[in-house]
Amino acid sequence: MPKSPHLPKRPRWSSLLLLALGLTLLLIPLRYAAQHYYEAQLAEQNGQTLDLYVANLLGTLRRYEVLPDLLGDLPVLRHALEGQGDGSAQDAASQMLEDIRQRTGADVIYLMQDDGTCLSSSNYRQPDSFVGRDFSFRPYYKAAMQGQPGRFFGLGTTSSKRGYYFAAAVRDGARAIGVVVVKVDLDSAERLWGNAPEQLLVTDDLGVVILTSHDAWRFRATHPLDERQREQVNANRPYPTTNPAPLTLVPGDWLTQTRNLDEVGWTARILAPREMVERQVRSALYVGAATLLALLLLLVVMTLRRRHFIERLALDARAKRDLELSVEERTRDLQTLNARLQQEVHDREQAQRELMRAQDEAVQAGKLSALGTMSASISHELNQPLAAIRSYTENAVVLLDHDRLDDARGNLKLIGELTTRMANIIAHLKAYARGARRAPESVVLQGALEDALALVAARRRAMQVELIRDLPDAPLWVQAGETRLRQIISNLLSNALDALAEKTSTRRLWLTTSIDERGVTLILRDNGPGFSSEALARAHEPFFTTKATAQGLGLGLAICDNLLRTLGGHLHLSNHGDGGAEVRLYLLHGKPGVASVPQEEVRG
Incomplete structure (x- = not known):
């Protein structure tokens, strides 16, 4: 165990008193220094003020000269x-x-x-x-x-x-x-001085006060007038009295500065009360005394703290030895726990990788399952334009044989339009199958909705579902990607048709929109059984489904919600007051324009 440090002796009060006396003596030079400083500062300030006043007074007189x-x-x-x-x-x-x-x-x-x-x-x-x-x-x-x-x-x-x-x-x-x-x-020149503590005196060539900021000093003589000067006053009568009373000022009470106005023979003085300097000197002495007292107290405190610090070092030395023993024992325990924790982390990381791989496979399986369902509907949609193309082609041959070129040209134009429609259906199916997405763009909501309805049209007619639409004629431009928006809407329409499959009576599907300053809301409502309370609480969770395992994996709504959030919108599920489910798609406003040219799709 280390030896305890040597403890210092306690300070003697007599030494502290001598130190305090020595510090107090320092206030004497401080007083002289402060007095000299503040007198110089006041003299400089009053000199500038007096120069300004004299310049203003002479300027007033020169204006009329x-x-x-x-x-x-x-x-x-x-x-x-x-x-x-x-x-x-x-x-x-x-x-x-x-x-x-x-x-x-x-x-x-x-x-x-x-x-x-x-x-x-x-x-x-x-x-x-x-x-x-x-x-x-x-x-x-x-x-x-x-x-x-x-x-x-x-x-x-x-x-x-x-x-x-x-x-x-x-x-x-x-x-x-x-x-x-x-x-x-000259009254205005006197009023310019204001109510400052400094006093103004302007005397004429006889030494009589003619302008002053102190009313009691006006027309008083700064020195006794001789006989000739009194005769001059009697002859010219410049003052209200022919015998001006003397002005008595105690020189020690004032700090005076003087300027001569040679043009008019006057003398301007500014008198500052010495108390202005004494007040600042006292303040400086108070600050100095407080500083010295603070230094004295700081010295006492530092001496006491030094003693306490040495005592604390001895205690810390003993505590350090006990702590080292405890740390060695605790380190052995932590090494054992750390090895066990590393093994557990490795096992959890392995399980997490396997879980993510299983989720990716399940997502792709769900998409392929939905793709198979849509393919059946799309094959039905492709058969109709193919049959029409065959009929228009045979008809065009007959028209050409009869030299009806304009009618044949019309048939060829119709064939081109049907071909474009088939290419669009195949492009939608291709984009959905490989999970493609586009960068955010402004698209027309009605166009994406029509494409999604076309994908489920055969299934809807087969189920005899009545479609009720209340959509505006004007294009609704929203911020989205065409492929992602069609994927979201078609997924929601498929879910609605799945729910209506459980209903045996009249089946209806409503499509409406609402617009506010933030964006556009697409409302899909059906008259099916609606959402259960558990479904409303967990519908956004991946792999949650109310269908049989063979019918779905529980990924549709989760995928729709994630896609909407990447577009700046969100998905809201609820039950309508008249029964059935209600799904709201909130989308941000897009910039109006012409139909956008599809951008190059990037892998998702």
Whole structure:
């Protein structure tokens, strides 16, 4: 017996505590790394957002920058300035300015005289119309009259609404005769920011907040204004107050990024709460602490599992020795049983081969027996066309002697048709005898049924069986093989005639069809004794028969069922409610067409 492996000592808790402390110290560099990573990530994201916002704001302003210069060249506006006091000219100019405002999306467009009085305005229909108001104090008016581009941010003196003003002088040669002003609404630029946790600040050249996502910060000064700046505010009145309150922000609470809008002298800032970074850093620390704790627990578990594993090895060594002894004994028993089983398998395989050979011989014997029965009927069918051929031939000789060539030609045509009929009967008998089959094809059900009826016609007339057919005139195309379908139908007809042989009174055989979306069903019904319950349960089994041994081998229905299944259909047996047996052949639809040319038959 092998020696038991050496068992390790149990871990000391003091060692585990020291290990846990060492792992905890790893959280300190993790915090700094996470803080640096998330601050850089937030800075990159906010920088892209701020760049996008600045580009959108500048794009909005640039869209209207050249509009005053273009409008100053319009004849309607010049006519209104030249004909001051002409009310119709002023109204025409106001109407045009209103149309241009609707098309461009500007807030207000108005035309001032050289003294700063508004002559025409796009809001001339509104109660707060600019018409007649004096705007000569506005910086944009002064700059335009001096030949400079007029640019100004401020509140409207009438609407108290924020906007950015573009102004350009209307000149008559070197003299300025008026000023065209376009006011751009900036409220929409502020609404673009949405409800993000980051805050937006846009300050003008004085450091006063003019656009912001935080309503309480609007029109507050980011730094104290000096005396000159306060005088500028009093003169231009760009804000709702002449002394903006200071904006106090704790620098440590925000992460700030700045973009300068040099075109307008503004500065855009995005302020992200530092709590956004701290929250992600705490999450990273929680994940790191959980990971370290998991590692510590994994180490403890692995130590315990190692001890248990060594103990298990010792137990397995003892069990292995006992198992080897048991296996040796069991192997000897299995060798004995295996030799006995091989002999039994050999005997069973030999018996199976003999059974299959006996079944093949029985099937062929059954087919030859059925062939003999059909041959008697076919010989009767061949005698009739042979007698007719003899009569037509003798008659044709007489007609030729009397130079009745057309009548003789008709007799020869009839002889050819009778010869074709005899060849078909012989071909059917040949195919049935050697078990030939064809590849699946589309055939007409009525044709195969007529051929099968012809094979049993003599026997049916001899038994005085009344045939009742209810078949459609239109061809019923089904998926089958002509030889196999004739073989199936003739076999079923023969079974029906066998059953009617037991009946002494009137004998009847019904043939009907039904059609659905899946296929065509051929129904064969007789008024014989019908199927017994045992026959219905075992009719598809090979070698089961209710006839005497000399009359049948019990293979007909089994063969029919197998042939139908290879064609995609199936066979259903039942008893009719009015008595007698009812057999249903379910066949799949075939593709309609002309009568198919027989394909080369292959050995089955």
